[in-house]
Amino acid sequence: MTLNDKQAKKSWSLIDHQMMSHALKLAQKGQYTARPNPVVGCIIEKDGLIAGQGWHKKSGQAHAEVNALMQAGDKARGATCYVTLEPCAHTGKTGPCVDALIAAGVKKVIAAMLDPNPDVSGKGFKRLKDAGIEVELGLLQDEALQLNRGFVSSHVRHRPWVTCKLAMSLDGRTALSDGTSQWITGSLARSDVQKLRARQDAIMTGTGTVLADNPSLNVRVEDTQAELDDWFVEACKLGFSQPARVLLDRMRKVEPTAKIFNDDARVIYFVNKLSQGMTKANVTEMVAPGSLLEILEFLSKQGINNLLIESGHQLAGHFLSQGIVDEIVVYMAPKLMGNKGLGLFNLNVPNMAGVQQLKLKDLRHIGDDIRLIYELDK
Numbered sequence: 589m590t591l592n593d594k595q596a597k598k599s600w601s602l603i604d605h606q607m608m609s610h611a612l613k614l615a616q617k618g619q620y621t622a623r624p625n626p627v628v629g630c631i632i633e634k635d636g637l638i639a640g641q642g643w644h645k646k647s648g649q650a651h652a653e654v655n656a657l658m659q660a661g662d663k664a665r666g667a668t669c670y671v672t673l674e675p676c677a678h679t680g681k682t683g684p685c686v687d688a689l690i691a692a693g694v695k696k697v698i699a700a701m702l703d704p705n706p707d708v709s710g711k712g713f714k715r716l717k718d719a720g721i722e723v724e725l726g727l728l729q730d731e732a733l734q735l736n737r738g739f740v741s742s743h744v745r746h747r748p749w750v751t752c753k754l755a756m757s758l759d760g761r762t763a764l765s766d767g768t769s770q771w772i773t774g775s776l777a778r779s780d781v782q783k784l785r786a787r788q789d790a791i792m793t794g795t796g797t798v799l800a801d802n803p804s805l806n807v808r809v810e811d812t813q814a815e816l817d818d819w820f821v822e823a824c825k826l827g828f829s830q831p832a833r834v835l836l837d838r839m840r841k842v843e844p845t846a847k848i849f850n851d852d853a854r855v856i857y858f859v860n861k862l863s864q865g866m867t868k869a870n871v872t873e874m875v876a877p878g879s880l881l882e883i884l885e886f887l888s889k890q891g892i893n894n895l896l897i898e899s900g901h902q903l904a905g906h907f908l909s910q911g912i913v914d915e916i917v918v919y920m921a922p923k924l925m926g927n928k929g930l931g932l933f934n935l936n937v938p939n940m941a942g943v944q945q946l947k948l949k950d951l952r953h954i955g956d957d958i959r960l961i962y963e964l965d966k
Contacts, residue, residue: 600698600727607631607638607670608700608728614643614652615672615735620786620823621646624891626739630656631670632663632694639663646826651676653685657692665693672732674703674725677712686715696722700732704743738789738893741914747884748895751915752904753784754932758922761929762901763800770801776955777919782807784917785831786823789892790856792834793848794903795841804847805833805898832856832892836883836903838876844868856890858883880910905934908944916946916962919954 600608614629622628622644630652632640640663642655650658653675657664669675675685675697689697697716702725703709713723733740738749755772756762763769771778785791786807793805807830830853835842838860842848849855849868857866858876866873877883887895897907907913918932937943946962953959 626736628652628673632656632660634667668696669694672700675712677715690719698724704740742888742893752897753917755919757925761925763930765928773919773921773957774955777957788831788896790832791896793899795837796900901934918960920958
């Protein structure tokens with residue numbers, strides 16, 4: 589998805605930047621509901637003014653371009669369309685957006701990025717060009733890629749974007765020596781985790797975490813309503829759906845009564861051997877592949893673009909040591925849990941040459957706690 593030299597040297601106007609920036613903000617509104625589709629925002633601009641705007645609200649509903657064109661009406665003729673992702677040229681649950689743009693009579697389409705799906709990438713632009721519509725690509729591309737990093741990862745790397753979430757004390761402990769970990773962080777940090785979960789297609793954990801904490805791993809809107817942002821509230825009105833859950837329990841130590849199985853959300857249950865013991869309709873048993881990477885590749889084929897790991901130090905360490913973690917989100921509480929507590933990752937680092945380098949992307953207070961977001965330096 590690199591730009592050619594001509595596109596890379598393109599200079600856009602202040603209006604161009606303003607319109608695409610607004611389109612990117614619109615796209616963010618779909619972060620809780622558009623999955624597994626990409627988040628997309630669109631602006632129809634004419635004479636320096638916004639004639640219409642839209643965003644992709646939910647899978648199966650109208651795409652951003654169609655929503656923006658409906659708002660613009662006749663003003664779309666001769667206008668410029670700013671869209672954060674290449675307009676689609678194929679028929680899925682909705683019709684091709686390029687057909688709507690052509691029919692509306694727009695004169696130019698400026699897109700932030702290509703569709704990463706190799707089967708469709710570039711086809712939308714070709715259809716637009718064949719219809720005589722001017723096309724430009726690459727305005728605020730990095731920001732657009734960041735918004736849809738999971739969607740891009742699934743199509744380019746054939747695995748989800750993997751975020752590992754951990755809570756720790758000031759002295760780097762995630763649990764006491766007996767495994768007790770509830771609650772390290774305060775209520776505001778736990779509220780923030782609900783929004784982090786809500787942006788995921790699936791949440792994964794392992795046997796140890798379920799046996800120690802019996803977590804539901806769901807998004808508990810009712811517990812966090814006071815701290816939710818407007819987008820989350822709107823997502824709930826649209827019919828927010830719970831992320832799927834992925835449980836790695838090769839030896840089948842988790843009982844069918846565990847909370848992780850106890851609602852209608854989809855559960856993908858990886859074991860070494862299938863059994864007739866699990867009869868719940870929302871649970872799909874799978875024989876676990878040999879490696880974590882193979883599991884990720886399977887999940888990607890299931891439409892899981894963004895995966896959150898919420899586990900203990902063992903599974904988190906396995907993911908990190910195999911180089912398949914993209915982002916680490918750490919909530920650090922002002923507590924001391926002692927040197928017998930469990931650490932963040934179970935890692936064997938024999939020398940300084942093997943130390944994993946991280947890039948700090950964000951740091952902020954969440955109540956009395958501190959949230960740190962790192963990406964892996966690969």
